[in-house]
Amino acid sequence: MxxxxxxxxxxxxxxxxxxxxxxxxxxxxxxxxxxxxxxLPSTGMHLMQENRFTDRFFGRIYLQAGAAMYHFKDGNQVQHLIHQLKYEGKSRVGLKLGADYGKLLIQSTFFRDIDVIIPVPLHPVKERKRGYNQSDYIAMGLSKTMQKPWLKKGLIRTKYGVSQTQKSRIERYENVLQSFKVGQIDALKGKHILLVDDVLTTGATLEACATKILEVPDTKISMVTIAIAGTN
Ligand SMILES: [Zn+2]
Structure with missing residues (x-):
């Protein structure tokens, strides 16, 4: 047999x-x-210095480069893949899509001088419940094909599940901002950091993470996600 x-x-x-x-x-x-x-609806954004992704951070964060791999729409293939990655325990979806995107990113002049990859963290309690942080798997995939290191604790999430609905816009922003802190300042100093998340929606989380990283001296920020939602 x-x-x-x-x-x-x-x-x-x-x-x-x-x-x-x-x-x-x-x-x-x-x-x-x-x-x-x-x-799968590819965006081709990694080949454009300015695109729908970078526009979303205009006037908020100075990005060296920004791109999403696919367009996210209700009911499309990308939505199903992200659902499997986040809610059905299919961590290998993150690994595969990250590795596929890394192959494209290293061919783009905009992403060539990345030093280190940092995933948007989950709060440890949420990570324990889900079993893993989906963005870690995307970062691992990117790291493999881009041949750049990734740092699990470059950023740390310090707040968990605080309701945002009763708060004003400013309070919400402050609250999100205070949810993150840099975990390894010396490892980030002077580096061009690639921040990684699964889906870009409003960009509030990525903005908060980037703001914290940019407080470390001489850092530069680029961002990628697997998908971008919305039409603007
Ligand atoms: Zn199929």
Missing amino acids: SANWLTHLFNLFFPHLCLACGKNSLQGTAITCFSCNRK
């Missing part, structure tokens, strides 16, 4: 299905089937 035969039998009962459509079966380490793969 060969190992291949066992794998075949295992796949028969527990088929390895596409994580975007949940229908077609997959080969090897793929996370999407051929059909879904073709429908």
Whole structure:
């Protein structure tokens, strides 16, 4: 009885299905089937100095470069992949998409002089509940193909689950800002940092993280996410 035969039998009962459509079966380490793969809406933003991603931080954070890999829309393949990554325990989605994006980013002049990759942290209690921080896996994937180090504790999240609804806009911003602190100041000093998250929506979280990092002397900030939501 060969190992291949066992794998075949295992796949028969527990088929390895596409994580975007949940229908077609997959080969090897793929996370999407051929059909879904073709429908993934790439942004091409990594080749543009100014784009929809960098526009969202205009007047808020000075970015060296910023880009999202895919457009996020309700019901599209990207939404399904992000859901699997965040809520269904499929950490390998982050690893694969991060590695795929890293291959593109190292070909772009805007992302060539990155020194270190830092994921947006979860609060330790939330990370324990989820089992992992999805952004860590994206950072690991990027690190692998960009050949740059990533730091798990470059940033630390100090607040957990405080309700924001009763607060004013300014109070909300202050609250988000005070949720993060730099974990390893000496490791960031003088570095060009690539901040990583799963989806860009309003950018409030990324802005707070970047603000904290930029308080460390001589740092520069770039950002990437797997997806960008919204139309502006
Ligand atoms: Zn599929």
